[in-house]
Amino acid sequence: MLHLILFLIFGAICVAGAVNLIAQTHPINSALSLVVVMGSLAAEYLLLGAEFVAAVQVIVYAGAIMVLFVFVIMLLNAGEEEHTKGSRVALLIGIPGMLIGGALIGWVLLERSGTRPVEVGSLPGPPRIIGWLLFHDFLLPFEVTSILVLIAIMGAVVLAARPESAPTAKKEG
Amino acid sequence: MVPLSYYLLLGGILFACGVIGFLIKRNIITIFMSIELMLNGVNLSFVAFAAQWHALSGQVFVFFVMVVAAAEAAVGLAIIIAVYRTRETLNVDHVNLLKL
Numbered sequence: 001m002l003h004l005i006l007f008l009i010f011g012a013i014c015v016a017g018a019v020n021l022i023a024q025t026h027p028i029n030s031a032l033s034l035v036v037v038m039g040s041l042a043a044e045y046l047l048l049g050a051e052f053v054a055a056v057q058v059i060v061y062a063g064a065i066m067v068l069f070v071f072v073i074m075l076l077n078a079g080e081e082e083h084t085k086g087s088r089v090a091l092l093i094g095i096p097g098m099l100i101g102g103a104l105i106g107w108v109l110l111e112r113s114g115t116r117p118v119e120v121g122s123l124p125g126p127p128r129i130i131g132w133l134l135f136h137d138f139l140l141p142f143e144v145t146s147i148l149v150l151i152a153i154m155g156a157v158v159l160a161a162r163p164e165s166a167p168t169a170k171k172e173g
Numbered sequence: 174m175v176p177l178s179y180y181l182l183l184g185g186i187l188f189a190c191g192v193i194g195f196l197i198k199r200n201i202i203t204i205f206m207s208i209e210l211m212l213n214g215v216n217l218s219f220v221a222f223a224a225q226w227h228a229l230s231g232q233v234f235v236f237f238v239m240v241v242a243a244a245e246a247a248v249g250l251a252i253i254i255a256v257y258r259t260r261e262t263l264n265v266d267h268v269n270l271l272k273l
Contacts, residue, residue, distance in 0.1 A: 021206060048221060065242065076254065130232060
């Protein structure tokens with residue numbers, strides 16, 4: 001029962017943060033709402049028994065990635081969002097897509113809701129077992145992601161570097 | 174005891190919020206944050222399914238998703254800085270060279 005109450009509280013905070021992210025017009029407010037979403041998601045992971053994932057969620061997502069976002073917002077001095085006319089693609093594809101998605105979710109919840117409840121701590125996720133799995137069964141994907149991160153670092157440095165020696169890019173538009 | 178469908182519903186709501194934000198927001202940084210929101214919704218489904226079927230590999234996949242998200246954030250924010258440097262705008266409606 002306590003588990004369900006905690007799930008509902010953190011789920012409500014999570015959904016409120018997600019809705020606030022869309023509703024706010026200033027990017028810094030959206031970024032702080034995203035931090036709220038990630039923090040409450042870490043609590044949901046703790047409820048599921050995934051301790052290490054919760055810690056990494058706070059450190060990597062709410063810590064590193066969001067600091068990067070906030071830095072870029074400050075660096076570019078991003079202001080209020082200007083309102084322009086909505087795109088036609090959003091209307092043409094978005095509304096039917098939303099209807100189909102909502103119908104699918106409703107069908108799954110109504111017809112396939114005979115799933116077993118998830119128990120608290122039924123599957124503890126301590127760092128020792130996860131580390132063993134990561135470096136034993138998933139060693140090749142792990143190495144591939146390390147190469148991916150290396151490429152991403154180099155790409156970020158190349159893209160964001162100020163073109164000092166290069167000829168000044170011609171401005172268009 | 175929380176039914177699995179509750180976790181999936183929460184993940185679905187987060188994903189839907191991300192999709193809506195991606196489509197209706199006009200600031201390129203906020204669009205990027207909507208993508209992160211979608212990835213978080215998927216991560217919640219991964220962890221819930223891992224707990225449901227007693228398979229820890231679901232939690233390992235969350236790490237891979239996080240690595241991809243971190244790499245994507247680094248490269249994407251660098252691209253945003255490059256776009257701002259050349260176009261001097263963050264509004265995606267003003268970056269429309271490829272539009273018909």
